[in-house]
C-alpha cells in the first residue's frame with residue numbers, strides 16, 4: 001500500500017499520530033490542526049517535521065483542505081458538548097461548530113478520503129451530532145462501524161470508555177450495509193477472502209460460525225451474548241498489573257507526588273486507591289492533580305499497611321488520627337509519565353521542560369488511548 005496521506009484534526013498532543021505509528025500502517029500525517037498553543041508546543045516538540053496549523057478548523061477553506069489531498073481523517077472533536085456530566089449542548093454548543101463545519105465540507109471535497117476515524121466520549125452516541133455524522137457518511141457512501149471500548153479490552157489496566165467510529169468508503173449499494181450496531185467489545189480481525197474487505201470476527205466466532213459465502217463482510221461481526229461473555233473473560237485474564245506502568249525512579253522521587261494532608265483529610269473517603277498489583281485504575285481526566293474526586297486513581301506506595309486497617313471506622317476518628325492513618329498508606333498521584341504509559345504513549349513522547357506538571361495532566365486527560373486507536377486503525381485499513 002502506498003503511504004496514506006493523513007489529516008489529523010483536533011490534534012492536541014498527537015495521540016492519533018502516535019496511534020498511527022503504533023498501527024504500523026504506512027502513512028504520513030500531512031497536516032495536524034489545533035488551536036491549543038500549549039498542546040501545539042508538545043506536538044511540535046515530538047513531531048517537528050509535521051506541518052502543524054495553529055488555526056480554527058472552521059477558518060480553513062475548502063480549497064485549503066483540497067490542496068492537502070488526504071486519504072484519511074483522524075479526529076477527536078471537543079467532547080464537552082456531549083459529556084454526561086456537562087450541559088449536553090450537543091449541536092447548539094459553540095464548541096461543536098467546527099465539527100459541523102467538517103461534516104458540511106466532507107461531501108464537497110474534490111476527493112473523498114478513503115478512511116475516517118473519530119473518537120469521542122460516552123454520550124456522543126445518543127447526540128444529534130452523531131446522527132448528523134452518520135447521515136453524512138451514509139450519503140457520501142461510507143460503510144462504518146461504531147464501537148464503545150475501554151483500554152481494559154486490550155490488556156491495559158485503565159478505564160477510558162470512549163465512542164469510536166471507523167468508516168471506509170464503499171462502492172457497495174448502501175442498502176446492503178450491515179445494520180448499525182454499537183459494539184461494546186473489540187472485534188478480532190480474521191483472514192479475509194478479499195484484501196479489500198476485512199472480516200471482523202470475535203475469537204469465539206473464529207472456526208465456529210463463518211461469514212456467509214459471498215456476503216460483503218466489511219463490518220460483519222459475531223455479536224452473540226455468549227461470544228461477548230467469552231471475550232470479556234479472555235480479556236480480563238490478560239490485563240496487566242499497574243506495576244508494569246510505573247516509573248522505577250518514582251520510588252526515590254515520589255515526594256512531590258504525595259497527596260498533601262489537607263487533601264487526605266478532605267477527600268480520604270472518596271479516593272480511588274490502587275496498588276501496584278491491581279489490574280485496574282479509573283480514567284485520568286484533565287483535572288488530575290488539581291481536583292481529587294473522580295479525576296483518576298491514586299497509588300498506595302506503602303504495602304505494609306493494610307488498607308482495611310486504615311479505613312475501618314475512619315469516619316469516627318479524630319482529624320489527627322484520621323490523618324495519621326491515611327499517611328501510613330503513602331498515597332501519591334501517578335506521574336504524567338505513568339499516566340502516559342497507561343494511555344499507551346511510547347517512551348518517546350516528551351513534554352518540553354517548560355510545560356508544568358499540571359498542564360501535562362491536562363493535555364493527557366484530553367487525549368486518548370494510543371493502543372486502542374492503533375488497533376482500530378488496523379481493523380480499518382487492513
Ligand SMILES: C[S@@+](CC[C@H](N)C(=O)[O-])C[C@H]1O[C@@H](n2cnc3c(N)ncnc32)[C@H](O)[C@@H]1O
Nearest residue numbers: 010011012013015034035036056057076098367
Ligand atoms: C479532545 S481534544 C483532542 C486531543 C487529541 N486527540 C490528543 O491526542 O491530544 C480536542 C482538541 O480540539 C482542539 N480544538 C477545539 N476546537 C477547535 C477548533 N475549532 N479548531 C481547532 N482545534 C480545536 C482543542 O484545542 C483540543 O486540543
